[in-house]
Amino acid sequence: xxxxxxxxxxxxxxxxxxxxxxxxxxxxxxxxxxxxxxxxxxxxxxxxxxxxxxxxxxxxxxxxxxxxxxxxxxxxxxxxxxxxxxxxxxxxxxxxxxxxxxxxxxxxxxxxxxxxxxxxxxxxxxxxxxxxxxxxxxxxxxxxxxxxxxxxxxxxxxxxxxxxxxxxxxxxxxxxxxxxxxxxxxxxxxxxxxxxxxxxxxxxxxxxxxxxxxxxxxxxxxxxxxxxxxxxxxxxxxxxxxxxxxxxxxxxxxxxxxxxxxxxxxxxxxxxxxxxxxxxxxxxxxxxxxxxxxxxxxxxxxxxxxxxxxxxxxxxxxxxxxxxxxxxxxxxxxxxxxxxxxxxxxxxxxxxxxxxxxxxxxxxxxxxxxxxxxxxxxxxxxxxxxxxxxxxxxxxx
Amino acid sequence: xxxxxxxxxxxxxxxxxxxxxxxxxxxxxxxxxxxxxxxxxxxxxxxxxxxxxxxxxxxxxxxxxxxxxxxxxxxxxxxxxxxxxxxxxxxxxxxxxxxxxxxxxxxxxxxxxxxxxxxxxxxxxxxxxxxxxxxxxxxxxxxxxxxxxxxxxxxxxxxxxxxxxxxxxxxxxxxxxxxxxxxxxxxxxxxxxxxxxxxxxxxxxxxxxxxxxxxxxxxxxxxxxxxxxxxxxxxxxxxxxxxxxxxxxxxxxxxxxxxxxxxxxxxxxxxxxxxxxxxxxxxxxxxxxxxxxxxxxxxxxxxxxxxxxxxxxxxxxxxxxxxxxxxxxxxxxxxxxxxxxxxxxxxxxxxxxxxxxxxxxxxxxxxxxxxxxxxxxxxxxxxxxxxxxxxxxxxxxxxxxxxxxxxxxxxxxxxxxxxxxxxxxxxxxxxxxxxxxxxxxxxxxxx
Numbered sequence: 001x002x003x004x005x006x007x008x009x010x011x012x013x014x015x016x017x018x019x020x021x022x023x024x025x026x027x028x029x030x031x032x033x034x035x036x037x038x039x040x041x042x043x044x045x046x047x048x049x050x051x052x053x054x055x056x057x058x059x060x061x062x063x064x065x066x067x068x069x070x071x072x073x074x075x076x077x078x079x080x081x082x083x084x085x086x087x088x089x090x091x092x093x094x095x096x097x098x099x100x101x102x103x104x105x106x107x108x109x110x111x112x113x114x115x116x117x118x119x120x121x122x123x124x125x126x127x128x129x130x131x132x133x134x135x136x137x138x139x140x141x142x143x144x145x146x147x148x149x150x151x152x153x154x155x156x157x158x159x160x161x162x163x164x165x166x167x168x169x170x171x172x173x174x175x176x177x178x179x180x181x182x183x184x185x186x187x188x189x190x191x192x193x194x195x196x197x198x199x200x201x202x203x204x205x206x207x208x209x210x211x212x213x214x215x216x217x218x219x220x221x222x223x224x225x226x227x228x229x230x231x232x233x234x235x236x237x238x239x240x241x242x243x244x245x246x247x248x249x250x251x252x253x254x255x256x257x258x259x260x261x262x263x264x265x266x267x268x269x270x271x272x273x274x275x276x277x278x279x280x281x282x283x284x285x286x287x288x289x290x291x292x293x294x295x296x297x298x299x300x301x302x303x304x305x306x307x308x309x310x311x312x313x314x315x316x317x318x319x320x321x322x323x324x325x326x327x328x329x330x331x332x333x334x335x336x337x338x339x340x341x342x343x344x345x346x347x348x349x350x351x352x353x354x355x356x357x358x359x360x361x362x363x364x365x366x367x368x369x370x371x372x373x374x375x376x377x378x379x380x381x382x383x384x385x386x387x388x389x390x391x392x393x394x395x396x397x
Numbered sequence: 398x399x400x401x402x403x404x405x406x407x408x409x410x411x412x413x414x415x416x417x418x419x420x421x422x423x424x425x426x427x428x429x430x431x432x433x434x435x436x437x438x439x440x441x442x443x444x445x446x447x448x449x450x451x452x453x454x455x456x457x458x459x460x461x462x463x464x465x466x467x468x469x470x471x472x473x474x475x476x477x478x479x480x481x482x483x484x485x486x487x488x489x490x491x492x493x494x495x496x497x498x499x500x501x502x503x504x505x506x507x508x509x510x511x512x513x514x515x516x517x518x519x520x521x522x523x524x525x526x527x528x529x530x531x532x533x534x535x536x537x538x539x540x541x542x543x544x545x546x547x548x549x550x551x552x553x554x555x556x557x558x559x560x561x562x563x564x565x566x567x568x569x570x571x572x573x574x575x576x577x578x579x580x581x582x583x584x585x586x587x588x589x590x591x592x593x594x595x596x597x598x599x600x601x602x603x604x605x606x607x608x609x610x611x612x613x614x615x616x617x618x619x620x621x622x623x624x625x626x627x628x629x630x631x632x633x634x635x636x637x638x639x640x641x642x643x644x645x646x647x648x649x650x651x652x653x654x655x656x657x658x659x660x661x662x663x664x665x666x667x668x669x670x671x672x673x674x675x676x677x678x679x680x681x682x683x684x685x686x687x688x689x690x691x692x693x694x695x696x697x698x699x700x701x702x703x704x705x706x707x708x709x710x711x712x713x714x715x716x717x718x719x720x721x722x723x724x725x726x727x728x729x730x731x732x733x734x735x736x737x738x739x740x741x742x743x744x745x746x747x748x749x750x751x752x753x754x755x756x757x758x759x760x761x762x763x764x765x766x767x768x769x770x771x772x773x774x775x776x777x778x779x780x781x782x783x784x785x786x787x788x789x790x791x792x793x794x795x796x797x798x799x800x801x802x803x804x805x806x807x808x809x810x811x812x813x814x815x816x817x818x819x820x821x822x823x824x825x826x827x828x829x830x831x832x833x834x835x836x837x838x839x840x841x842x843x844x
Contacts, residue, residue, distance in 0.1 A: 001734050033769060037736025040766040041728060044830055046705040046816035047698060048409070048726070051744035051751060052823045053768020055737035057776070060750055128771060170772030170824075271750040275777075337775045337790060386791065386807075393786070396535060396634045396810040 008032050026120035027113075030127040057273055058129035064267040064274070065136055065327065067260035072253040073097035076144045079250050080200040100200045101253055104139040104151050111152040112138075115159045119168060128169035130333070134158065137177035137327060140254025141320065141368070142184070143197040150188055154180040174375045175334045178324075178368055185368065193365075198250035234310070244317040255320040265326040274330040277339055278346035282325035285350020286315050293358065308358055321353055324367035329374070336378040338385040345381055349374050400596070403613035403626055405784040407817055409745050411558045411704065412759040413726070415663040417565050418673040426493055428471040428658075428680035429715030430456055432486040434701070434708050435529070437538040437837070440467070440486050448475045453500035453526065453656035456489055465539060467718070468526030468656045470679035472497030488715065491680075504654045510579060515545070518583055525650050529718065530643040531584075534621055534636050535810040536840045546637040548624075549585045551578065553608075553641040554593035556618035557703030557815075559665030560722045562594070565674045566642050566661040567601050573648030575603040580647055581639070593618035615705075616784055621813035625785045634810070642721055662686065662716060666704070666724035667761035668697040684712035686723055698728040698764050705816030706829075729763030736767075747782060747821045771824040779818035779828060785811045789818040789828045796835050809835060 014021045015028035032038075033055070042049055074090075077097025081088050086096070112135045113127075120127045138155050146154075158180025163172040185192045234240075239249060247257025268274025290312030297308040315321065329335060329349050336345050349370045356366025363369065432440045439460040444450060450473065455466040473494040479487040502525045505513060519542045522528045531540035531549070540546065553563045567574060582588045590608040592599060599605045609627070611617045620638035628634065639647075642661065649657040658679045665672050670688050677686065683699050700707040702720040716723065733739070741751035744767075745760040753760070779789035787808045795804040809832060818828035 004734075005732075034737070035734065037733040037767075038769060039729075039732045040769065041764045042766050044827060045707065045709075046820045046829060047700055047707065047709060047764050048411070048704050048762045048820060049765065049767050049825065050748070050821045050823070051741060051746040051753070051767045052748040052778075052821075053737070053825065054771045054774065054823050055768060056750060057774075057823050059737050126769060126771070130774065168772060170774050272748050273750060332774050332776045335775075337777050337780070337788070339777075382791075386788065389788075390806055390808075393808050393811075394628055394634075395631050395806075396808060397805045 004035060008036070023121045024117070026125070026127045027117050033126075055129050058133050060271050060273045061133045061268070061327075062136060064264035065133075065140070065254070067263040068254045068257055068323065069136070069140060071247060071257045071260040072140060072255075073101045075248060075251075075256055076100050076200060076253055078248065079198070080144070083199045100144050101139065103148055104142065104144075104146065104253070105136065107148045107151045108139045108155045109135040112155045112159050115156060115164065119164045123168070125168070130169040131159070134163075134176045137254075138180050141177060141181045141252050141323070141328075143192065143252055144200040145197045146184070146191055150184055150191060153187075154184040156180075157183040170333055172333055173379075174372055175328050175331050178328055178372055178375075181368055182372055198252075234314075241314065241317070244314065252320060252323075255323040258317040258322040261322040261326050268326065268330070274326065275332070275335070275342055277342040278330050278335060278349075279325055281343045281346025282321075282329060282350040282353075283316060285347035285352075286321065286354050287312050287350075288347070289351045289354040290315050293354070315354055315357070319357070319365045320367040321350075324353075324371050325349060328367075328371050334375040334378060336382040336385070338382050338389070341378070341381040341385045344385075345374055345378055348377070400610040400612045401623075401626065403611055403617040403622060403784060405782065405786070406614035406616055406622075406815075407747050407782050407821070408556070408614040409558075409747070409762070409820075410757070410759040411667075411745070412761045413559065413666040413669055413672050413724070414759070415559050415562070415665045415669075415672045415674055417562055419565055419568075419661065420671075420673060420675055422675050422677040422681065422686065424493070425678060425681050425685050427476070427682055428491055428493060428678055429682065430467065430470065430489045430680055431701075431715055431717050432457060432467070432489065433481065434717045435467075435719070437461075437536070437840070438465075442478070442486065442489075444469075444475050444489075446475050446478055449473070450475060450491060451498035451500045452658055453502065455526070457486070459539065462539075462542070464523050464542060465528055466523070466526055467529060468500075470656075470658050472499060490715075499655050502650070502654050502656070504651050507576060507579075507651065510583065510651075513583075515583060518580060521651075522580075522647070526656055527647055527650050530646065531637050531639050532719075534624060534638060535634060535812075536836060537621075537814070538840070540637045544635075546585050546635065547633045548587045548589060548636040549581050550620045550623065550636055550638040551581065551588065551590045551641055551644055552593075552618065552620050552623075552638055553590055553598060554595070554618050555640070555703070555722075556593050556615050557705055558615070559663055559672075559724055560618075560703060561642065561661055561663040561674055563592075563598050563641050564595055565663075566645065567598055570645050570648075571601050571603075573645045573652060574601075574641070576648030576651050577644035577646070578603060578607075578648075580651060581644065585637070591618075591620065591623045616813055616815040616817070619784070619813045619815055621811065622784045622815065625811050625813070640719070640721075660716070660721055662721045662723060664723050664725075666697075666700070666726040668725040668727060669723075679718075680715045682712075683710060683714055683716065683723060686716065687712070687725060696728045697725040700724040700726065704762065705820060706814060727761065727763035729765045731765075747778065748823075766825055768823070768825050770826065773822075773824055773826055776823060778821045778823060782817045782821045784815060784817065785813055787812055787832075789832070793826070793828055793831050796831055801835070801839060804835060805839070809839075812836065 015025045077093035116127050116131045158176040162176035162179030166172045245258050269276045293308035294312050352370035353366045440457040441460045442457050443455045450469040452472045454469045456469050459465040471491045471493045473492045476492045477490040481487045529539050533540045592608050592610045596610045599608050616622050646657045660679050663674050699710045701710045701717050744751045744753050792804050792807040812832045816829045
């Protein structure tokens with residue numbers, strides 16, 4: 001610790017105004033304050049302050065992301081090994097997964113940090129910790145086959161267009177990580193959808209497997225012949241409910257395991273960092289749309305929208321819903337600020353997810369669009385909820 | 398009568414609560430006034446350095462209304478007047494004589510109070526320098542002598558950490574308290590006593606039915622919050638309030654015809670040499686109050702008033718006009734390796750993100766900001782903690798966009814300035830400062 005302190009003290013003059021590296025001061029400050037919580041004292045009342053700060057707040061989001069992140073590494077390695085016919089032992093699988101995921105993570109952080117630093121330096125403010133979350137969330141939403149240059153382009157778009165042009169952290173309308181992903185989704189659809197992108201196939205030289213079609217459950221579902229039961233088709237394809245819940249299936253890096261995401265959600269709710277209203281509202285929204293649809297579908301003999309024939313609970317574990325509602329929708333900046341609005345917002349996301357999945361075959365996965373769509377509506381929901389609340393006040397002017 | 402339970406708010410468990418012990422401090426050699434801590438007034442000095450003053454000699458008046466005068470808390474000689482930037486009056490220091498003179502005021506006999514018109518009573522309070530103890534919500538400025546308030550709230554018990562306990566200051570002084578209440582009752586249509594904390598003091602009141610008991614977390618003892626939770630219409634917004642101890646002073650003034658200079662102040666905070674109550678003089682030097690400089694480390698911050706709303710002061714300053722508390726806490730400025738990830742058993746927090754949520758023992762608080770200032774991320778902590786249901790995060794943004802009307806609709810003027818939003822904000826935004834400035838600005842505009 002002493003040596004570290006000395007290092008900071010000796011290098012600080014270079015980063016201060018007038019020093020050679022003064023443009024990099026936000027970076028220096030970010031690193032130093034991570035290592036040593038700064039010794040700031042209050043200059044005005046209130047003289048005492050709470051111990052919670054944004055660093056801890058954001059760190060806790062990152063901690064909550066660790067279960068799906070590590071499971072994502074494992075699963076990426078596992079699926080890749082399965083498709084490439086390689087050994088499926090734990091250690092090689094983790095190594096293989098890390099070989100795919102860590103470069104994406106590093107590119108995401110490095111490129112994102114570059115933009116953050118650029119804006120922080122020009123605007124002369126500190127680097128916000130929120131970026132650490134965005135930089136981790138973003139690669140976790142991508143298919144493992146995403147080329148690294150696309151990771152770089154996506155995070156650039158997410159950070160610059162999704163956040164910085166609005167004025168930086170706290171002022172963005174959309175979730176930056178999802179904005180980046182949406183950009184990739186529409187700009188490079190071939191790399192972001194279809195059957196082939198979800199598994200990283202490793203060329204092993206002797207037995208090159210060049211194409212693996214491992215359809216995700218959501219992609220599989222619409223293919224079902226009219227009248228067939230999707231639940232059975234999925235089960236036949238190996239996608240049983242427990243397997244979907246645990247997440248040992250092809251998909252984006254972090255999204256597959258509802259179990260791990262549930263662990264993260266539990267941590268977020270316990271520490272008060274994530275808002276349970278949005279999460280619970282989302283689950284209710286899914287069930288509220290999927291259940292009636294399921295029943296109507298049963299009654300009409302399965303001739304209506306096909307995805308309705310799957311049991312509603314399956315919607316909770318398929319695709320990116322769990323990941324989206326727990327980590328993306330709860331981003332406090334782009335979510336509404338009133339408790340009642342949060343219920344509405346979560347519910348609407350859940351409802352929209354099912355509707356997009358069921359009624360729009362072009363987008364088998366609707367979570368990203370549902371959340372971005374509701375991000376846009378968050379201020380409007382807040383506006384009306386606040387208006388209703390202010391009516392109850394005894395006026396004081 | 399049932400207690401009124403106030404929702405919202407937060408009471409951090411802070412070490413150093415004053416005990417109900419009362420000790421007598423020897424008479425100081427100097428006393429002082431600190432005009433800069435009295436909000437809104439524009440003081441005009443009535444004395445000069447070297448002037449001889451008696452207890453009750455006017456020291457300065459308020460230029461806005463020269464009938465409101467602030468009297469000398471000691472008899473002797475004005476030794477120093479400290480000015481700040483733009484000639485703001487920081488301190489007026491008076492060296493006390495051994496045999497202090499005390500000006501006598503012409504007060505009516507107690508049994509004649511009923512026969513006097515309201516105007517005469519107001520005049521008696523103005524000449525005796527007692528008027529400024531009455532303050533008007535929502536701006537907490539001095540009350541206007543020419544208006545009749547809808548309600549006067551007597552605040553018995555301040556639950557901000559840490560103020561004097563009414564059980565201590567009411568003891569043996571019930572008569573004076575009753576006289577003070579009597580007088581206040583003639584100034585307004587309705588007089589209410591708001592008790593916070595120990596409700597056994599109700600038995601010390603002349604008429605226990607006047608009292609309402611408030612429970613809940615800090616700031617349940619704040620008159621703004623109490624008014625917000627009990628008001629039935631907008632006409633009550635401009636209520637007045639007065640602290641319980643100041644009612645005793647009113648009574649003492651009426652009974653003796655002299656400007657009362659005895660105060661009971663509390664000492665608290667983890668660095669206080671003795672956390673208890675002290676009977677002493679108004680305007681006592683802080684250094685003497687805490688028995689000289691506390692030896693050794695860590696350095697203490699001298700807070701006149703409570704930890705949330707008090708004034709940061711120095712041992713060279715004096716007890717304020719409205720404050721009856723001195724709190725000493727660690728003026729902490731230590732760096733902490735990897736502070737953001739520590740389990741935090743010893744870190745007090747409103748959030749559940751620390752192991753301290755499981756701790757029941759009080760925390761020795763320090764003045765650390767515990768993080769750097771960041772943009773608002775709309776986490777809603779401030780709205781959750783706010784005792785008067787303001788949405789500080791949105792109101793703050795209204796003000797940042799200069800939408801004053803909208804901020805007012807949000808309840809800006811209900812803000813009790815309790816400081817909890819500033820306390821809890823994870824982005825370390827000084828919300829109380831934003832609201833107080835905006836309120837003051839608005840007040841000046843409508844004045």
